[in-house]
Amino acid sequence: MYTFSNKLKTFSFALMILGLLGVGYGFMTSHKSFEDVEAILADETHHGGGHGEEAAHAVTENAQDAHATEKAHADDTHGTEAVAHVDEHTKHVEHVQHQIANRPWAALYVAAFFFMMIALGVLAFYAVQWASQSGWSPVLFRVMEGITAYLLPGALIVIAIAAASHFIGHNNIFVWMDPEVVAHDKLIQGKSGWLNIWGFIIRGLIFTGGWVLYRQFSRKFSIAQDNATDDKNFKKTFRISAAFLVFFLYTESMMSWDWIMSVDPHWFSTLFGWYVLAGMMVCGITVIAFISLYLKSRGYLELVNDSHIHDLAKFMFGFSIFWAYLWFSQFMLIWYANIPEEVTYFITRIEDYRLPFFGMLVLNLVFPFLILMNSDYKRIPWFVVMAGIVILIGHYVDVFNMIMPATVGDRWFIGIPEISAVFLFAGLFIYVVFTALTKAPLLAKRNPFVKESEHFHY
Amino acid sequence: MEASKVIHAIYTDDDVLMNAVKAVKAERYHIEEIYTPFPVHGLDKAMGLAPTRIAIASFMYGCVGLAVATLMMNFIMIEDWPQNIGGKPSFSYIENMPAFVPIMFELTVFFAAHLMVITFYLRSRMWPFKKAENPDPRTTDDHFLMEIAVHGNENELTTLLNKTGAVEVNIIDKEDEH
Numbered sequence: 001m002y003t004f005s006n007k008l009k010t011f012s013f014a015l016m017i018l019g020l021l022g023v024g025y026g027f028m029t030s031h032k033s034f035e036d037v038e039a040i041l042a043d044e045t046h047h048g049g050g051h052g053e054e055a056a057h058a059v060t061e062n063a064q065d066a067h068a069t070e071k072a073h074a075d076d077t078h079g080t081e082a083v084a085h086v087d088e089h090t091k092h093v094e095h096v097q098h099q100i101a102n103r104p105w106a107a108l109y110v111a112a113f114f115f116m117m118i119a120l121g122v123l124a125f126y127a128v129q130w131a132s133q134s135g136w137s138p139v140l141f142r143v144m145e146g147i148t149a150y151l152l153p154g155a156l157i158v159i160a161i162a163a164a165s166h167f168i169g170h171n172n173i174f175v176w177m178d179p180e181v182v183a184h185d186k187l188i189q190g191k192s193g194w195l196n197i198w199g200f201i202i203r204g205l206i207f208t209g210g211w212v213l214y215r216q217f218s219r220k221f222s223i224a225q226d227n228a229t230d231d232k233n234f235k236k237t238f239r240i241s242a243a244f245l246v247f248f249l250y251t252e253s254m255m256s257w258d259w260i261m262s263v264d265p266h267w268f269s270t271l272f273g274w275y276v277l278a279g280m281m282v283c284g285i286t287v288i289a290f291i292s293l294y295l296k297s298r299g300y301l302e303l304v305n306d307s308h309i310h311d312l313a314k315f316m317f318g319f320s321i322f323w324a325y326l327w328f329s330q331f332m333l334i335w336y337a338n339i340p341e342e343v344t345y346f347i348t349r350i351e352d353y354r355l356p357f358f359g360m361l362v363l364n365l366v367f368p369f370l371i372l373m374n375s376d377y378k379r380i381p382w383f384v385v386m387a388g389i390v391i392l393i394g395h396y397v398d399v400f401n402m403i404m405p406a407t408v409g410d411r412w413f414i415g416i417p418e419i420s421a422v423f424l425f426a427g428l429f430i431y432v433v434f435t436a437l438t439k440a441p442l443l444a445k446r447n448p449f450v451k452e453s454e455h456f457h458y
Numbered sequence: 459m460e461a462s463k464v465i466h467a468i469y470t471d472d473d474v475l476m477n478a479v480k481a482v483k484a485e486r487y488h489i490e491e492i493y494t495p496f497p498v499h500g501l502d503k504a505m506g507l508a509p510t511r512i513a514i515a516s517f518m519y520g521c522v523g524l525a526v527a528t529l530m531m532n533f534i535m536i537e538d539w540p541q542n543i544g545g546k547p548s549f550s551y552i553e554n555m556p557a558f559v560p561i562m563f564e565l566t567v568f569f570a571a572h573l574m575v576i577t578f579y580l581r582s583r584m585w586p587f588k589k590a591e592n593p594d595p596r597t598t599d600d601h602f603l604m605e606i607a608v609h610g611n612e613n614e615l616t617t618l619l620n621k622t623g624a625v626e627v628n629i630i631d632k633e634d635e636h
Contacts, residue, residue, distance in 0.1 A: 332556045336544045375513070457500070 022420020121284025
């Protein structure tokens with residue numbers, strides 16, 4: 001049995017407290033008055049460097065300011081044009097004011113989603129191990145079960161933040177939650193049968209309910225199997241795992257439309273669900289490797305040998321390439337076709353998010369590809385940990401790139417609100433996962449494949 | 459070719475073979491070659507063979523493929539006959555790169571895979587119409603054969619091999635076969 005070391009427990013609480021303070025600070029400082037924002041904008045235009053940003057603004061603002069320019073066109077007299085100018089300025093400042101207010105919400109949401117995604121990716125990976133009756137992985141089952149314990153709180157937090165941004169905030173993450181916006185937007189009106197706040201919450205609860213149900217039952221059977229005399233529990237888990245995978249692949253895709261893609265309600269991509277899936281798998285497997293290595297370094301998991309680590313690293317390598325393949329498939333088609341309503345998605349990212357957008361490709365593809373290519377390196381713990389840290393940072397930036405452009409526009413920065421949100425959920429994740437690890441023996445000792453897993457060698 | 463008397467020990471199970479290899483290595487005999495009907499996991503390590511360098515060769519061939527694809531596409535699509543790609547007539551390789559990535563990827567894989575296989579054949583001295591070196595056709599079915607050079611120690615070797623579970627131990631004069 002594993003005991004949650006006090007040091008780690010203190011560390012997780014410290015992270016949570018630090019995170020809470022930072023998140024609070026982010027919310028406190030995000031309410032800027034109209035004059036403050038005006039001053040910030042004036043400051044930016046004075047201090048050079050504002051040039052590129054201004055140009056980018058012109059692009060992103062175009063859609064929002066269409067009203068203002070239309071008005072200016074309609075009344076063709078010189079007098080009203082001046083009024084329209086002032087109007088446009090007010091609109092612009094209010095827009096930026098709104099973006100600054102969105103930042104702590106979006107930062108919180110990105111981090112919450114990122115940690116939820118790790119648990120969900122591990123759950124899918126776990127179900128694949130059962131459905132395929134893998135022989136190598138049963139010694140890692142308890143680690144995976146521990147990580148998936150975070151799925152329930154994680155997913156509920158994501159839904160709660162999204163709902164709170166509507167009920168408490170000012171629709172700071174999902175623009176389609178704002179009835180004002182929908183009233184003036186034909187496209188969102190057409191989608192409002194799907195994109196409405198109650199639909200969002202109910203669907204979210206159904207997805208979470210289904211996933212957590214599988215998680216609870218597979219965990220229950222897995223523990224019951226430890227002291228069983230036959231393989232009945234094993235067979236039951238095999239069956240529900242196969243059923244879960246079908247449910248998961250549909251709901252994961254819908255979840256990615258709801259929880260991520262709908263931040264840009266005009267834009268859509270048909271392979272978005274896979275793309276998010278690839279990201280969550282690679283993060284999940286990386287975290288399995290991290291926790292296994294940590295427990296091993298503390299003298300637990302004595303049956304996990306370097307071939308298991310090697311296999312996890314192979315999956316990290318493979319899913320990194322799979323992620324890049326899907327990222328590129330999405331990018332290339334949109335780039336090639338060059339249809340305005342599709343391509344704006346990448347234009348805002350390349351113009352306003354150049355560093356995180358291209359940097360994430362280096363972190364998520366080039367770096368793991370070169371580092372994890374050599375077979376021997378995949379067996380060296382510190383190498384796997386280094387590559388894993390880079391992969392996790394890269395995929396955080398990936399989620400950041402998916403959410404931020406639609407919420408804060410070019411007002412992004414990875415500062416106190418973002419980092420504290422990561423601390424907050426990292427602390428919660430560590431606390432929940434390691435508490436779950438103490439609840440059952442770390443070896444699923446009566447799994448029919450555990451002998452094979454024990455002797456697994458490459 | 460001087461004293462090329464060899465001993466052939468035949469096994470019928472890969473686990474028995476693995477243990478036999480370990481026993482023979484422990485007695486410090488040199489195993490010339492092992493013929494198996496299928497790849498046996500870990501056999502190369504047990505025999506003490508040097509790790510393969512084909513992965514390094516493959517990586518370099520992949521780099522060659524990537525370079526060939528880049529130079530080729532740049533010449534064909536940009537320099538020799540400039541193309542308007544996707545309605546973006548920039549005539550720059552880097553700006554049109556998304557369109558070229560699939561070809562760059564495919565040629566990398568093509569070069570890495572084909573040149574690696576060819577290298578492997580050459581390195582293993584295999585070419586068309588070559589007479590098979592396989593000393594016993596049963597090793598292509600369900601038998602495993604271990605070949606050890608004999609230097610006047612036939613008796614010790616025979617007893618050792620019999621102890622390790624060999625189903626047959628034959629001493630063979632290699633020159634006779636040629």
